[in-house]
Amino acid sequence: MGLHTAEVIVVGGGPAGSTVAGHLAERGLDVLVLDKDRFGRNKPCAGGITARALSALGFALPEKIVREECHVFRAVMGDKVREVRFSEPYAITVDRRELDAFLLQRAEQLGAVVHMNEEVLAVQPQTDGMLVQTAEAAYRAPLVIGADGFPSRVARTFGRKGLLTAAACLCADVSLPSDSSRFHGVLETHWGLFRWGYAWVFPKKDHLSVGLGTWDGCRKDLKSLWARFVRSQGLPTAKAKGHLIPIGGTTQLITADNLILVGDAAGFADPLTGEGLYYAFASAREAADTILSLKRSGLPYTANNLARYKKTCWELFGRDLKCAARLNKIAQRYPELWQQAFSEPTNWFAQALKVVQGEKSYRQLYYWALPRLPWLWARKNITKKAEVM
Known part of the structure; x- marks a missing residue:
């Protein structure tokens, strides 16, 4: 097992990890990305990206990965329907396999080194930075960025005890019905079907993403709820997959000496909707700006110096996450x-x-x-x- 070095090691090649890697590599840093999977993996996700999230990303996505532009938002509760139409696209939908692969390839084209199918087994502090160990090799860098999703192994290594408060989602790609005109160009959500959650139907050109999310991450009947909802919409069933969503925000550990967390690993997700891509892109940008500023100033990556990242995240969306969490508690109670x-x-x-x-x-x-x-x-x-x- 050899010892390799880099300026920055990013653990996790999802949207947050690949975006921050691209920002840093574009500005000349020696960046290594380690991910335990091979792309494209099938990530359970609604695949909706709002205009706000696209703005936070900072660059345009290629047309080939945009499945649909959505000009209509529809919310259904019982027999009541609220529908709003927009002149400009309210959001786009993507296939997460295609989005994740594009962002990672872009980071690689900008100069980042990407190692797929290489799971990080341990992250250990050293006097001159961090030692990252995988089954294949050992790596050393002055800074590690934890972008390994939720729950984050990197975060647990550095003092985060147990899980953050978790929501859960379950979704699947479902074939279009014979009459699919109702779905195209529309983000459709359903409320009041069950306590503490909602369901969605998002169009993906040749299929639909159908799922449900609940703020009760311990709920045991998600599969039966999902199947019941799909049948109620006259859609064919499919094998649904699920994952947990962090509802933590900026009160959690997101920096330490030689360590910074982004995206889901930092607990950044909307406590009401579960949306995480905006926070992945925004936190990646803020992390890159903090790292580049410290590098230009010749300052070490201490917890005190990296605290600027936590402060900017708080100012950008931390207060929002806190207020959204309060609204979540009201809605649950x-x-x-x-x-x-x-x-x-x-x-x-x-x-x-x-x-x-x-x-x-x-x-x-x-x-x-x-x-x-x-x-x-x-x-x-x-x-x-x-x-x-």
Whole structure:
């Protein structure tokens, strides 16, 4: 087993890892990416990328991996449907195998060295950086970037005890029905089918991504819920796969001496929708900016120096994640309020949609909603009494 060196070792070649590797390699750093899998692997994912996430990515995706441009967002709860049409694409859909492969190939073209099918077994601090061990070799670098998803082995190595709070999703690629006109160009979500979660149907040109997500990561009946939802939509069943989604945010460990975490490994995911690609791209960019700034200044990668990354993440989206987590707790404790908000003819739905579009922040939504919740609760009770009478 030989000892190899690099300036930066990125553990994990998913969207966050390949994006930060590309940013650093493009600016001349010697970057090594280690990933335990071979691409393209089939990642369970809805595959929707909002305009906000594309903006955070910082460069255009090739047309060949864009499955559909979606101009319509549709939300369904029981017999009520809310639908909004946009002049510009609200989001695009992609196949995660194609997206992940493109981002990794781009990083490689920019100069990063990529080792696939090489699982990291241990990460150990050294006096001059980090020692990373795999079954094939040992590597040394002044800095390791943990981009190994959730739960992160790199994060656990450096003091994160147990799992972050977890949501769960289950999804599959499903064949198009004979009449598929309802689905093309539309991101469709379904609410109120079960407690603490939602379902989705996203178009992928020649098939659909159908899935459900729940904030209860320990739920045991996801497969039966998924199958029931698919049948209710008149769609063929398929073998669904699932994974956990971190709901942690910036209160967790994301930096240490010679270590920085990005994307899911850092716990960056939307506590309400489970969306993670925006946070993967944004945290990758902020991590790269911090690393390049320290390199230009000749400063070591100590926890104190890397704290700038945590600060910029907090300013960019940390407050939002915290407020989204508070809204999540309200929705979990009082699911009937969520349903009442959906039913209101006022602008609750419009306000929430602006957050997903990036026009408003969760912080703004939280402080907009907070004084209106008692009124919403009163409306719910009045409606319930009227139904009884």
